[in-house]
Amino acid sequence: MDDALFPLPQDQPGTASAGLPEGAHHLSGFLDLHQQRWLVARFHEWTDGPVPLRAASIRGHQMSVRTVCLGWHWRPYAYSREAVDVNGNRVLPVPDWMVRLGRRALAAVGDPDAGQYTPDTALVNFYEDTARMGMHQDKDERSLAPVVSLSIGNSCTFRLGNTTNRNRPWTDLRLDSGDLFVFGGPARLAYHGVTKVHPGTAPEGCGLATGRINITLRVTGLDG
Numbered sequence: 001m002d003d004a005l006f007p008l009p010q011d012q013p014g015t016a017s018a019g020l021p022e023g024a025h026h027l028s029g030f031l032d033l034h035q036q037r038w039l040v041a042r043f044h045e046w047t048d049g050p051v052p053l054r055a056a057s058i059r060g061h062q063m064s065v066r067t068v069c070l071g072w073h074w075r076p077y078a079y080s081r082e083a084v085d086v087n088g089n090r091v092l093p094v095p096d097w098m099v100r101l102g103r104r105a106l107a108a109v110g111d112p113d114a115g116q117y118t119p120d121t122a123l124v125n126f127y128e129d130t131a132r133m134g135m136h137q138d139k140d141e142r143s144l145a146p147v148v149s150l151s152i153g154n155s156c157t158f159r160l161g162n163t164t165n166r167n168r169p170w171t172d173l174r175l176d177s178g179d180l181f182v183f184g185g186p187a188r189l190a191y192h193g194v195t196k197v198h199p200g201t202a203p204e205g206c207g208l209a210t211g212r213i214n215i216t217l218r219v220t221g222l223d224g
């Protein structure tokens with residue numbers, strides 16, 4: 001099932017947005033509804049797994065987004081195999097199909113190193129319709145391999161900023177269900193955030209009636 005759903009790249013699905021900084025790519029319609037539904041079913045398995053969804057706290061402030069991780073557990077500023085800030089359990093592994101999906105995503109945006117991409121963690125975020133994510137850089141990884149980000153469910157306004165600080169200049173774009181976003185090259189450490197989830201915008205058949213799922217694949221650069 002997963003082999004057929006996420007084969008190695010041949011065709012290049014999706015429509016690219018123009019005008020983004022070098023290394024940033026937005027491809028709308030990367031995942032079809034069948035793939036989205038299938039991923040939503042996996043999401044429910046992960047959240048029923050050894051480590052539940054949890055809202056991390058950053059400097060005493062609880063995030064409105066809840067996250068479940070695969071491969072490595074992320075907490076602010078650190079990764080560990082066990083979810084030390086939740087229940088101490090080891091997180092589920094990154095499945096092979098997810099590595100293939102990451103390669104397929106990078107191939108779709110023309111990354112010449114797509115075939116070597118081996119994400120060892122996935123941060124799977126769930127946004128209630130009122131949740132937001134503040135401007136931040138993804139810099140707890142030791143590797144600068146691209147971050148692959150997939151959206152399912154309600155659309156959001158995604159803010160892509162600069163690499164210097166969390167202020168302007170930034171670009172606001174809408175990420176819809178099935179869209180792919182990639183932060184690579186000079187955009188790998190761009191500040192970014194989610195300013196709004198748009199209730200009632202999930203397409204019929206994506207598998208999620210309310211809220212938004214975002215899956216980010218990353219290479220931690222950590223051993224073992």
Ligand SMILES: O=C(O)CCC(=O)C(=O)O
Nearest residue numbers: 123125138192194214216
């Ligand atoms: O939800 C998104 O599209 C962005 C998620 C994000 O910024 C993160 O996980 O670091």
